[in-house]
Structures are given as C-alpha cells and as structure tokens.
Amino acid sequence: MTAPVSYAPTLEDRAVAAPPVRMSLAPLGSAPALLDGAWWPRSRDLAAELPPLAAVLDSLWGRITRITVNPTHWPADFPRKVPVAGHVVKVGWFLAEQDPHQLLLLSYRTSRWDLLIVPPETDPTTAAWLMAAASDPSRTSTASALMEEAARLPVAVEVPAPAPGV
Secondary structure, eight states: OOOOOOOOOOGGGSOOOOOOOOEEEOOTTOOOOSOOEEEOOSSSOHHHHHHHHHHHHHHHHSOEEEEEEOGGGSOTTOOSEEEETTEEEEEEEOSSSSOTTEEEEEETTTEEEEEEEOOTTOOHHHHHHHHHHHTOTTOOOOHHHHHHHHHTSOOOOOOOOOOTTO
C-alpha cells in the first residue's frame, strides 16, 4: 500500500530570477567604433552565460544567430550551440583571427557587434572602467588594448576612516 504524499514547494524549489546581464553598450546612432560595448560574465561557463546575453541582445539587435569567441580564456569544452528564447545560437571560435578579449555576435537584422569580454574575476572598479571605455564611441582601442590599459591603472586603495574621537 502506498500513501499519498503532498509536496509543498520550499523557497529553494522556486525559480530564482536570473541576475541581470552585466553589459554596457555604445549609444545608439553613435559613430562606428572597434567595440560596440562590453560584457562582464559571472563565470567562464559559456553554456550558462551566453543564453541570457543573447536573449537580451535579441530584443535590441534582432535575432542573434551566431557567437564567436577566441578560446584562449575559455575552457576547452565550451558549447557549439546554446538555446536562446525559442531558437538555437551557434557558437564558434577563431584562435588567430579574433582578439582573445572579444566576443563577436551576428544577427539577421543588423549585422555584427563586437563586445569586450571583461574577465569574470575582475574587480568591480576595473570592470566599471572597462565597461565605460568599451562603450565610449570616441575610443579606437581594441579589446586587448583596453585590457592592457586597465592593467596599468592605479589600484584604488581603501584607507580605513579613523575611529570616532581619535
């Protein structure tokens, strides 16, 4: 004999909303630059990171059909295809032809976009600088040149405030 079991979902069972995609884009209508913006993934897991990015950009740029990366900074087992909002996006790579810090997106409607990839482990201050620099339409730097420039930035050091009464 089996007893009926009722299942009440717990907080852990509920779908948690995915955090927003961390990216910055050049203003619409700005002069073409080498980069169209920047993307700061939370991990190096492309299978998890690319679908939300492509879904957001689908609504802005039209259906994303292909994404390419340089595999230098990604695990060897990255996906060949990722599901995005009811369709599949092909993922490819170019080793010599593509900047290792750049993501290329292709769309049916408008063409292509190049985004700087801010490494997931980047500190927030440097990431904010990189994202602003990559989305500045007046800049003419490549993704790798921006990464080199960011590495030369002075590191902000937090000085603790003196204790009250000292």
